[in-house]
Amino acid sequence: MQGRKNYTEKLFISFQLSDRIPEENLYGRLRETLALSFLYKDTEELYGRTGNPSIDPVVFFKLLITGYLENITSDRKLVEHCGMRMDVLYFLGYDLDEELPWHSTISRTRQLYPASLFEALFNKVFALCVDSGMVSGHTQAVDSAPIKANASxxxxxxxxxxxxxxxxxxxxxxxxxxxxxxxxxxxxxxxxxxxxxxxxxxxxxxxxxxxxxxxxxxxxxxxxxxxxxxxxxxxxxxDARISVKPGKARKLNYHCSMAVDTAEGVISHIQSDFADGRDSQYLIDISLQVQDRLRKNELVMTDLLAEVIPMAPTTIFSNKGRLPGGYPSSGDINLK
Structure with missing residues (x-):
């Protein structure tokens, strides 16, 4: 016999998000693994003692993580997307009948928090990846790309x-x-x-x-x-700069560089610079930042893969000397 589904909204229902999220769901696993309670202490001095409660700092950063994973750059679209996903709501700690933060609140909070707080969260997540055995440390790959500025x-x-x-x-x-x-x-x-x-x-x-x-x-x-x-x-x-790639129109861009550990593809460093600079100008600073982050996690970088200029394999870091500009070195890093 042919079945036919009729939908009638119920006035009262018994429902739990945790019962609907599969064990292998990404956001369910993130909720159980990623402990962000340290953010309360790190952001305490940024708020006053009176007034209306702000957005939960943990919820704010979880929204940013969701935007990155879902490739959503608009705060308005991010809130709309999260409201339609049960697994994301479970990750954020919101129930089906709870309203998510207003999109403008996300924008204002992003301006309130200093860059050091975002870096602290990055280091925390990177340390968790190291503890899970996802980072080898010895080989890092660096590449860059222009990022369009919000100006024409x-x-x-x-x-x-x-x-x-x-x-x-x-x-x-x-x-x-x-x-x-x-x-x-x-x-x-x-x-x-x-x-x-x-x-x-x-x-x-x-x-x-x-x-x-x-x-x-x-x-x-x-x-x-x-x-x-x-x-x-x-x-x-x-801060935006005019830049152009062969065959492309000139645009106002930023220069985004990213270092990735080759073991499991974990991002070990990311930074933005002016778009009118060359990759080779930012490579030494990126290398130092990556090396410092790995050292804090008791790892050593030995090889750095980067497309800078056509050249033979060359040692740019050496225990016997110092980097250009007087930067100290702590290991041999070969530029492939």
Whole structure:
């Protein structure tokens, strides 16, 4: 006989989330493994003694972890997604009939907490991975990628000249004057800090672009061809930098570098830098940060895999010397 399901909401139900979450579910295992109670003590000084209760610090960081695992960058979409997932609600410690924190509360809390608190949580999770035997330590792989800033190229305006410049740079400032007035608002204008010889090189490059009959890849209009970090910036996101990859349009980006332990793919370090720098500029600092984190967990790094420039295997760390800039070394690390 053919069955037919009729749905009628019940006024009273007997239901427990824990009964509906499989034992091998990722969020169920995280709830049992990841102890974040230390965050209460670490965040205590950030709150006053009166007023309405804030979002639970443990819930806040669990929401960020969920956003990373689900690849959700919008706080509004993150809250909507969590409300539809029983396993995530169980991980957060919320029942079906409880309202999740407002998305704007997540944004404000993120601005309240210092970077050191996020790093403390990262170190705690990394230590748990080490204790579980997921980290070998001896071989680390480093790679980087541009991360799009939350600002468009249309927001880019000229920097105010620190000293009188040639006719070309004045012309660029005049052409962008209306745009500058529209976007700068109350933000203090940036000043041109590049030396004169670099500005001359930028001017020569712009002149070659104007005289060339072939438009460069990714240039959709004339203005995009004349933008440089030496002479322009975004008042909406002053730390963002103009960068471009071959065959791609110019965008305002950040430079994100990540180190991964090759044993189980555990992230051992991650950092963001200005997008106008090269991978090789940030490699030494990344190596030192990874080495320090591994040392605190009684592990030693011996090999570092990175794509910097085509070169033969070279020792960049040595027990016999010091790193460029006077940084001390504690082991032999071969750059493959």
């Amino acid at each position: 190229m249309e927001s880019v305006v000229p920097k105010m000249p620190a000293t009188p410049m040639d006719d070309h740079m004045k012309k660029v400032s005049e052409e962008n004057q209306e745009t500058a007035k529209k976007h700068v608002g109350t933000v203090s204008p940036a000043r041109v800090s590049a030396p004169e010889h670099e500005l001359k090189r930028v001017e020569k490059h712009h002149r070659n672009l104007r005289d060339s009959p072939v438009r460069p890849a990714g240039a959709s209009h004339k203005k995009a061809r004349l933008l440089s970090n030496k002479t322009h910036y975004s008042p909406r996101d002053p």
